[in-house]
Amino acid sequence: MSGMTTQMTPGRLLGLPLLGLLVLTSTGCLDRHPGTATAPDAVAADADAQPSPDGSLEVMPDGGPETVDTDVGPDLGATDIPPFCPVPLITIDEGLEVIPQTRLQLRASLGTGEPIEVLWTVVDAPPNSCARFQPSATALEPRLDVNVVGTYTVQLEVKSATVPWSCEPVEATIVVVPDQPLHIQLTWDTPGDSDECDEGPETGADLDLHFAHPQGANGDDLDGDGTSDPWFEDLYDLYWFNVNPTWGSFIPGADDNPVLTRDDTSGSGPEVIQYAAPEAGLTYRVAVHTWNDHGYGPSTATLKVYVEGVEQFSASRDLAGTNVLWNVLSFEWPDPIFTFVDGLVDDYPNPLFPQ
């Protein structure tokens, strides 16, 4: 998508025209960062400024308030003018509607060219999204990975020599929508993990998403219930050990295979399967396996299925321990009608990697 800039107007502007300089007063504008200041010379050099009630500019250098006569602008006749704040800009190269697993490139500016400090905050995001600014929330141009489907709102606060932190922050809202015919997403909560978003070996409970083609229905009867199982079947169970199987056409280069586009071993997820060309008339099955809780205790797994970008199925289930299989659902393609199986098998080890 093309680059896009969003600009929001803070509520504190009170309908005043945007001017090039701000007036610092003794109102709440300075309370949070009392050291904020600008030199009187810099103020006097910019005549396009918001006047104080007596037609002067008020600034706050280190030694306390000073007044620089400028004789510009009308006398507003007010005795308590709120601080005047320019509007920061949030620029997002990828636009405001993107597909899952997009790495957003954000940029902050004030439009004046003056050096600024920034503070970014994710104020709203889908559950378990773990969206964090990289390399940090104080970078001028941070990156943000948006992996979970849903709506994200980011907030930007800006400080400069003439702008205090207390000016109203601006926000931008990004919508993450799948673009594939079939998009399956697994996320999980693990209350026993104090940081569900850290990454690295055994830093969280490791759950796995499984997606089975009907050809796999003749697999081994791993749970011993007398019927064959598709799970962990070599070719027809798509999961972390079989991330891009050849289903559908066997023509080399045919772009009709499902893909596990995101594996997660460190907690929270998401694990994601995308399928550009599900086959008409086939019934697919979806399961969740607790590969290893790594000692963090029970997790609540949430499985969502999106068809053409629209959520069509959602279910959650508490899963405790290692080697638990949650047989979630089956559905036929196209025009899927979802059958919520909701079966639970407590001891279902991976036959290739028993533990």
Ligand SMILES: [Ca+2]
């Ligand atoms: Ca963790």
Ligand SMILES: [Ca+2]
């Ligand atoms: Ca996993």
Ligand SMILES: [Ca+2]
């Ligand atoms: Ca069985």
Ligand SMILES: [Ca+2]
């Ligand atoms: Ca993770």
